Amino acid sequence: MGILTELKSSISRAASTLFSAEDPKRIGIYGPPNAGKTTLANRIARDWTEHGDAVGPESEIPHETRRARRKENVEIERNGKTVDIDIVDTPGVTTKVDYTEFLEHDMEEDDAVRRSREATEGVAEAMHWLREDVDGVIYVLDSATDPFTQVNTMLIGIIESQDLPVLILANKIDLEESSVQRIRNAFPQHETVQVSALEGDNMDEVYDKIAEYFG
Amino acid sequence: MPHQCTDCGRTFDDGSKEMLSGCPDCGGNKFQFRPGGVDSADPDPDAEPPEPPEPATDGVTRAVGSAATAVRDLVSPDPAEPDPEADPSDGATSPGQAGSTPSPADTAPEDAAQASARADVVPMEELPSDTPEPADEDHTPTPDEHDETTRHGETTTTDEREDRPDLADLREELNDQFESIRVLEPGQYELNLMELYDREEYIIALQEDGKYTIQVPERWKDG
Structure with missing residues (x-):
């Protein structure tokens, strides 16, 4: 009886090690609003999942993503190996949400106020995920805007303090005002990969780095 | 080169006054601080990418530290203002104290650099002599x-x-500034990211009167 119990527990121990090794890593896509996080998530899903379903709707109006959305078991093949990850597209993180910003996009006041409230809940959710539920971070920045912001500095600081692997993407390199160097200057301690998630430019390097960082 | 313009890359010495009114070359007004010893990370992205997968522990701490400093600079209304509590003791060394208390400069090289920068820019003797000394008026503090x-x-x-x-x-x-989410008026919110990150319970819904619906961690329910 004793031997049997021991055997059973040793098998279950072996099985749990086996499964934990195979468990896909959960990678959070973080960044400020309108950096192109959902566009990137959709691009990855389209490139690597069978049906290529979108993770979420993309929009030029900030805070389109107001709930974290997960795409599970995305298998990325690199150099004959397969990297299995879950991607979590998170709401854009910011310190201020103001409904009047949405009124400029021809939105009714009621809708704008509701969007604003949901966006705020979304930031709370994103911060909560960062605390407990991600194994790595893809930090997306719009390379046409200034990366030296309170939000970026704070988030990168939190990610570093958690010792999470982080890959910084300088997105929107298709825009004329784009400056990848400015992002490299802002976070010299991390590697920055340039990309246009919208156009699909340089996605190969992004996948190489995803495999390298999170594989 | 402790300070570097983030736009054109021009560098300045520690405590340099040149950049106080913007970068003389490009007019940029954002500078990054690079304490001594980090110079090896001089970014030449094409040459040799850094190796982030194995950041040294001190690298992480330093990064968080510098991140925090940057944020604090953004947050505090007037970072140049000297700490009023520290002031009275700085000028006149009170008897029996000299040498007994470790000065902040001893704690870390960065502190020393900052202290010297401060001293260079505003020497004590240049400080206006009529700085408010309310204590002198009605009550002189004893040593x-x-x-x-x-x-x-x-x-x-x-x-x-x-x-x-x-x-x-x-x-x-x-x-101190505000709780995790402050409702300014319906549809306008200010968020304290650190507080949101720190709290174990998870805010799932907001109400306009400032109340939250929260989800508490499983273990709280056990009692």
């Missing part, structure tokens, strides 16, 4: 009292330094 305040002040600082210095300071400062 004992001086010691008390100074010691008290320094003890606190030292304790915070030992325990994840800048992140702790930053957290406290932000928490």
Whole structure:
């Protein structure tokens, strides 16, 4: 009886090690609003999942993503190996949400106020995920805007303090005002990969780095 | 080169006054601080990418520290303003105190650099002599009292330094400012990211009267 119990527990121990090794890593896509996080998530899903379903709707109006959305078991093949990850597209993180910003996009006041409230809940959710539920971070920045912001500095600081692997993407390199160097200057301690998630430019390097960082 | 313009890359010495009114070359007004010893990370992205997968522990701490400093600079209304509590003891060294208390400059090289930068820019003798000294008017502090305040002040600082210095300071400062979510008016919110990150319970819905619906961690329910 004793031997049997021991055997059973040793098998279950072996099985749990086996499964934990195979468990896909959960990678959070973080960044400020309108950096192109959902566009990137959709691009990855389209490139690597069978049906290529979108993770979420993309929009030029900030805070389109107001709930974290997960795409599970995305298998990325690199150099004959397969990297299995879950991607979590998170709401854009910011310190201020103001409904009047949405009124400029021809939105009714009621809708704008509701969007604003949901966006705020979304930031709370994103911060909560960062605390407990991600194994790595893809930090997306719009390379046409200034990366030296309170939000970026704070988030990168939190990610570093958690010792999470982080890959910084300088997105929107298709825009004329784009400056990848400015992002490299802002976070010299991390590697920055340039990309246009919208156009699909340089996605190969992004996948190489995803495999390298999170594989 | 401790300071670098983030736009054109021009560098400035520690404590340089040149950049006080913007970069002389490009007019940029954002500079990054690179303490001595980090120079090896001089970014030449094409040449050799850094190796982030194995960041040294001190690298992480330093990064968080510098992140926190940057944020604090953004947050505090007037960073150049000297700490009023520290002031009275700085000029006149009270008897029996000299040499007994470790000066902040001893704690870390960065502190020394900052201290020297401060000293270079605003030497004590240049400070206006008519700085408010309310104590002189109605109550002159005895040396004992001086010691008390100074010691008290320094003890606190030292304790915070030992325990994840800048992140702790930053957290406290932000928490003092406002709670995790402040409703200015319906549809307008200010968020305290550190507080949101720190709290175990998870805010799932907001109400306009400022109340939240939260989800508490499983283990709280066990009782």
